[in-house]
């Protein structure tokens with residue numbers, strides 16, 4: 001295989017591992033010049049180079065840390081053939097820019113070491129100490145196979161059993177679902193007049209995604225095993241409305257739903273009554289109550305309040321933000337605020353933590369510092385844009401091909417990006433993992449398994465993927481933030497964030513898919529050099545990450561002879577030097593580029609994915625724009641991470657046009673057409689599944705304000721958020737809008 005980098009393949013010795021004194025001086029000078037280095041070249045050059053093939057480079061540029069020739073002729077393989085087959089073919093010469101050349105310096109990460117907020121997961125208290133129904137206790141012990149309570153359960157269950165409203169905050173994977181499900185089931189089974197199915201909902205649980213709805217339903221169903229007269233049900237979209245209506249008509253006593261779907265039924269179904277409602281639970285409350293769902297939540301609360309005033313309200317999340325606390329002030333009645341923070345770090349008397357802690361609502365700074373599971377190791381790697389794709393692929397290979405039983409979730413910023421990488425990896429990495437190579441475990445070739453999950457998939461497939469990945473011992477799930485919240489995917493060992501999240505809260509929820517309930521897990525955040533400052537932003541929220549070097553990730557390619565260059569073909573590859581790593585990375589990049597350029601259709605598919613990336617990039621909230629700004633992207637380099645050899649010429653015009661049109665996301669284009677605001681488009685990731693309902697929503701105006709749709713009389717904004725309190729709509733709306741700025745990109 002001829003590598004695409006002539007400086008590597010023509011004469012390996014030109015790549016001395018130690019640069020000459022002169023080269024090193026020049027490199028230092030270059031480094032100083034680019035001290036405030038970012039991905040972006042100066043504005044003028046950026047405009048020129050971004051849309052043109054790689055240009056000739058200056059001497060100084062060639063002295064940078066990674067060197068090579070600007071262009072190189074190489075022989076591409078026949079498309080979608082494994083890299084090992086490629087040597088045997090006659091290939092035309094195609095120009096490609098060097099992968100390791102003209103990259104910006106990788107800045108040193110001066111990350112402040114901060115003390116992370118910690119929580120203790122388990123307590124020694126047993127469920128039978130709670131005075132629950134004996135059948136409920138035995139179900140928890142035998143069906144769920146749990147005996148001792150987690151901290152959040154120990155604190156929340158007694159409070160909820162006392163009949164209080166509560167605001168519950170505890171780290172991801174700490175058992176919040178049972179913290180509300182147990183009191184709900186205990187209280188409903190104990191009702192004097194036995195519950196009838198036809199009574200309708202006694203408890204309403206709102207969750208942001210369909211998968212989470214299914215998961216919570218599963219838990220409730222298990223708890224209800226001994227109490228067969230109480231019927232649980234789930235409404236989540238994707239299912240035929242007619243069959244959901246039929247189930248509602250028969251009666252559902254514990255109703256779990258996504259907000260959009262419930263609103264649809266409130267508006268169109270006569271069979272949903274809340275007169276007997278005793279419980280209203282908002283799981284992932286900060287997500288549910290943010291701008292994306294605000295309108296739906298108002299409709300739901302108004303419908304509920306119109307029929308029922310006296311009930312218990314519970315808000316739960318690992319990241320309760322100020323907006324939720326404010327809304328909690330309106331929607332909760334004399335709530336107990338439960339936080340499981342391990343104060344032993346700050347307090348002299350560590351015994352205090354064992355006592356049930358009922359604290360005032362967290363305020364100010366405390367809200368911004370989220371607890372992270374102690375057994376979660378967080379890493380960050382800084383990778384130039386050109387190398388992002390090979391770096392991600394190498395990391396996946398390292399963990400999931402060469403190590404045993406690794407289960408990985410990779411987060412992307414849009415559905416289209418998920419689809420692109422999923423297909424690309426299936427066609428390239430899987431076909432290249434046919435025969436076990438030297439250094440590869442015998443069963444490694446069968447170890448690689450890719451799945452994907454995003455909001456644009458058919459519900460049937462979404463559910464199947466969710467189930468398959470849940471029950472699988474290994475595999476790579478490529479997904480959007482639709483999988484970031486609440487999902488309890490057992491034994492996930494690695495979380496990779498290929499596109500940085502739009503807020504610290506989303507960072508916490510994404511990494512929270514691993515290291516659950518005291519298990520060990522790791523995460524990797526991949527940043528471009530221009531994004532390195534994001535590490536400080538995380539540190540300001542008491543999030544500590546340690547650096548992983550890109551070279552150490554790429555190093556794995558030397559274990560896989562699929563990625564051997566031609567020069568090395570006849571040799572045994574014992575020596576693992578930077579040169580060989582670069583060569584193999586170039587071979588892998590060539591595999592991607594060959595696949596993408598194998599047809600016009602694939603090129604335009606890659607362009608669309610690139611466009612989707614740029615559009616998603618433009619949606620970072622204002623407070624992160626100084627780190628993530630489209631202007632900081634070198635499109636030519638970014639294009640390479642989509643297997644494109646050059647940046648598409650018409651991309652910037654297209655993107656500008658799109659940005660003007662309210663930053664529509666291409667992956668949702670079909671659904672949204674041209675009328676939706678950004679928020680609505682982004683929300684559709686979590687949509688009810690009933691498109692006409694979504695499409696009708698025009699603008700995020702407060703009900704009753706000019707431009708808003710008239711609501712049904714019972715839904716008019718005279719809203720009581722329960723217990724006779726009037727919703728100060730405008731104030732809340734403003735507060736929510738402020739808070740949502742950090743959560744727009746989901």
Ligand SMILES: Nc1ncnc2c1ncn2[C@@H]1O[C@H](COP(=O)(O)OP(=O)(O)OP(=O)(O)O)[C@@H](O)[C@H]1O
Nearest residue numbers: 146148149150172173174175176177318486488517
């Ligand atoms: N007392 C317990 N003993 C053992 N396992 C438990 C206990 N309580 C909950 N679990 C398990 O812990 C895992 C995480 O629970 P859960 O999904 O409720 O966490 P969570 O706090 O809601 O997380 P997130 O914030 O991500 O939504 C689940 O697999 C659950 O079955």
